[in-house]
Amino acid sequence: MRTNEEETGEQIALQLVRLLHQGTPSDEFAQCMAEVDALPASRPGKSNLVEAVRMAMAVRNRLELLQQRESGMSAVIESAQELSSRLDLTSLLGAIVARARKLLGSDLAWLSVHDPARDEFRVLVAQGAISPRVSDMVTLRDRGVAGVVMSTHLPFTTADYLHDTRFTHDAGLDEIFREDGIAALVGVPLIWEGGVIGLLFVADRYHRVHTTQSLSILCTLATHGAVALKNARDFEAVRAALDKADATRAELERHLRGIQAAADAHEQMTSLLARGASLSTLCQSVAQLLGGSLVVLDEAAQVISQGAATSYAGLGAQGYEPHGGRSAELAHALRLSRQAGRSVQAFEVDGECCRVMPVIGGDDMLGSIALFHRGALEEVAVRTFERSSSVIGIVLLSQERMEAAKSRNVSALLRTLVSPRQDEWAVLVNRAERLGLDLSQPLTLLLVEMEGPGAGYAARYFRSMASMERTLIDEIDGMLVIVCGAPRALDLRQEFSAWARRNAGAMHRGVLSRPAASPAELPQLYATLRRALGVLGRLGIQGQVIGQNELALYSALFETHDQASLSHFLEATIGPLISHDRKKNAQLASTLLHYFDGNQNAKTTAQRLGIHVNTVRQRLATIEDMLGHWGNAARALEIHMALRLWSLMRQPEAPPAADMP
DSSP states (O other): OOOHHHHHHHHHHHHHHHHHHHTOOHHHHHHHHHHHHTSOTTSTTHHHHHHHHHHHHHHHHHHHHHHHHHHHHHHHHHHHHHHHHOOOHHHHHHHHHHHHHHHHTOSEEEEEEEETTTTEEEEEEEESOSSGGGGGOEEETTSHHHHHHHHHOSOEEESOGGGOOSSOOOHHHHHHHHHHTOOEEEEEEEEETTEEEEEEEEEESSOOOOOHHHHHHHHHHHHHHHHHHHHHHHHHHHHHHHHHHHHHHHHHHHHHHHHHHHHHHHHHHHHHHHTTOOHHHHHHHHHHHHTSEEEEEOTTSOEEEEEEOTTOOOOTTTTOOTTSTTHHHHHHHHHHHHHHTSOEEEEEETTEEEEEEEEEETTEEEEEEEEEEESOOOHHHHHHHHHHHHHHHHHHHHHHHHHHHHTHHHHHHHHHHHSSSOOOHHHHHHHHHHTTOOTTSOEEEEEEEESSSOHHHHHHHHHTOGGGTTOEEEEETTEEEEEEEGGGHHHHHHHHHHHHHHHTTTSEEEEEOOOBSSGGGHHHHHHHHHHHHHHHHHHTOOSEEEEHHHHHHHHHHHTTOOHHHHHHHHHHHHHHHHHHHHHHTOOHHHHHHHHHHTTTOHHHHHHHHTSOHHHHHHHHHHHHHHHOOOOSHHHHHHHHHHHHHHHHHHOSSOOGGGGOO
């Protein structure tokens, strides 16, 4: 028969097998050990039972270790599988962090990535944190656990981070750890090609020591994280390269389309030029190609042609004025454009831009073109605009040569008339009759020096006017020269002066001759007027056309003097009088001039000035105190001449009646 002790031993053995089979926690094995220890010491086989329980507990621990290793291997395998199945870096790293936290049974985990530009670690993914600041942590490479791992390239673990003195603490990082209650911490490096590219951390809110197996699993997961980071960076680099290649290809295609468009535009303009298209047709074609409004300007910035694209609604071209508020910007842009050899944007108003380019013919500037458009122009469009200036220049040069051919007879006759070696009378008369000029009638000669729009431009402009029929007009030696019948002289002067004020401003001066009885007088008259222009220049007169009679006295007296000597003469003769009038805003000088012009008659002077005769006498007395007595005829002539010269120099325009004898 079996004893009770034998039955109790069998029951304990069966219980140990059952506990091992069920994977019971170690607490129940401890309870079983307590039951065995409670058996009487005299009981046979007690020591064997104690050894059996201990061996069962050892088997249980080995089974638990095997299970942990199996779980670790499963996690590693799963991570490896995810490396090939996930392309989203954040999602993949998040899975690695979650797996590390679960395998080690830690409270929280995070992964930081190294930023080479700032040389710091920034948290990319985090799980289990209480404080939101954990996800925003930034760690310098020489602080905290990161500093140790960076220097050793090995895992580092601490059971009490906040009180560990083996590394340099970061005050901000410590504050975050206190806020989240972190105590134990382990960090492993993410290493690629010998460099640390990131850090994997797991942390607990109690003091804890990690086993070598835990660190091994964590290091394996960190390796997977490094592979994921590298793959992601390589993928980004490949994608960036592909995007760049796509962008380059698109740019190349766009450039090729632009080249084709430019070639088509050039072919279209060349075809129009070859067919002899008009300037307006050419302008319209270029404007349509560029999607804007094109304006062609002559040398004086006057519009000579324009065109606009069908769909263009800009108003810049319609609002253009030759001497408007934007003329200075246009002139400046044209100077820059001519220096650079490229078009220049002159200004922008309400989103509408104006780009300009000079039109060159030979060595001369024939005018300019202005393109009004909205939005930025592509380089190909800019080049097309610049090429159009050459085509338009050819058209303008052709027109100029045609006009010169038409006016060749006019130019030849005019140069013959002012030349000392004239043709025979009969030949001159015959040539003049074909041009509508009657040489048997008195003739008048007009000479003008001009800046701004040149004399050649002015000659072309006036030749195109119907009112200038039976008039010889040309540019000779840089001056505008006009010969017409004497009865038309006054109208010619007024018409030219009005045009010059609009287009040349003060940058012109001219002399209108007295009537010449025959063409034989014209060469001498021409030479006299040229000398008179020199006198006007020395007098500093601008913006006027002066009659020869009015200038005759000064031409004779001051032909060889410069402006400085003339100013000295005025200062020495009537300087105190002019200075007094300037300071007091008085009219003593004009009163004395009228007095001399009225044969030194006080009553006549008072009538011309519209003042009382006593006022005239008072002014004359004041003047005599300043200039001294002028009873001497020579002294009176000197003062009178100085006053006439002063009046001429200050007048904006001489009276028309003074031109005629």
